[in-house]
Ligand SMILES: O=c1[nH]cnc2c1ncn2[C@@H]1O[C@H](CO)[C@@H](O)[C@H]1O
């Protein structure tokens with residue numbers, strides 16, 4: 580029996596023990612999609628938000644997953660009204676950010692980029708700068724509570740349907756050396772092409788800032804093309820519809836070849852894709868085909884609460900669907916840290932001092 584079969588076989592159903600111990604990196608995780616359900620309930624009571632579908636934390640977690648399981652990105656996104664409603668004060672943002680770092684670290688995540696849209700947190704009177712400071716301070720507090728087991732950076736997201744992306748791009752530049760690693764755009768993809776935010780992307784490029792863009796989730800390869808070639812995205816959020824540019828026999832079109840050959844990392848989020856209809860099942864998810872064709876694939880949660888998932892659960896789904904062993908997750912994790920919006924020496928240090936030794940320990944203790 581192959582070592583990876585041994586490792587994979589020890590806990591069918593729930594994530595195997597080795598999966599929990601494996602070092603992980605997540606590049607695509609929304610702060611406002613990953614709150615603890617009990618925290619939402621507490622904060623809703625404290626701020627007088629009465630529209631939650633239930634005040635029972637366990638039921639609330641199920642409600643999010645079911646409501647998000649709609650087959651449509653637009654309906655998936657409607658659920659964020661309940662999380663954003665309780666994220667309007669300094670204290671709430673600080674707490675949620677600290678808990679986010681703690682929860683990721685408890686799942687074995689050693690490096691995370693957590694994104695959110697500052698413009699969605701102004702209803703309580705905070706300024707954009709105050710929102711960013713509150714989240715950064717919360718992330719630092721979370722890192723401290725884990726004894727430094729995790730490094731977390733923030734990505735600032737501009738919403739595709741609003742017109743504030745230039746402002747958010749400026750905010751990203753202003754906070755770049757204080758915990759903010761890059762910029763993203765998110766929200767409904769249909770009817771909101773990335774090039775509408777070109778001024779924002781040009782501002783970031785001129786300032787030498789990092790850019791990732793949600794693309795190729797609800798719209799096809801043309802959205803990925805625009806994100807990469809017009810807007811200058813260094814990574815793609817989801818990007819799974821790049822398969823539109825790949826023939827059944829695996830022949831790559833020019834866009835797919837460009838993305839693969841330039842090692843533009845795809846931030847793949849399988850469970851979220853199933854919920855929004857971007858993929859049909861774990862077994863039919865294009866992640867495996869993309870990996871075999873040589874794309875730079877990373878594995879991500881997207882929204883831990885809304886999609887009812889964790890990095891360990893995403894790993895387990897990939898084990899079940901494709902029989903992946905630790906060597907594949909090591910590949911995904913190294914790819915993610917290499918594509919991180921961190922200075923190169925820091926990326927190298929995380930790979931050489933944490934990721935490689937962590938996977939080596941995994942195989943030696945399981946023999
Ligand atoms: O997978 C996704 N595709 C597009 N937009 C998303 C996705 N997940 C979350 N958001 C959007 O990003 C905002 C900032 O974090 C969230 O409020 C949600 O509207």
Ligand SMILES: [Zn+2]
Pocket residue numbers: 607609765793816881
């Ligand atoms: Zn996302």
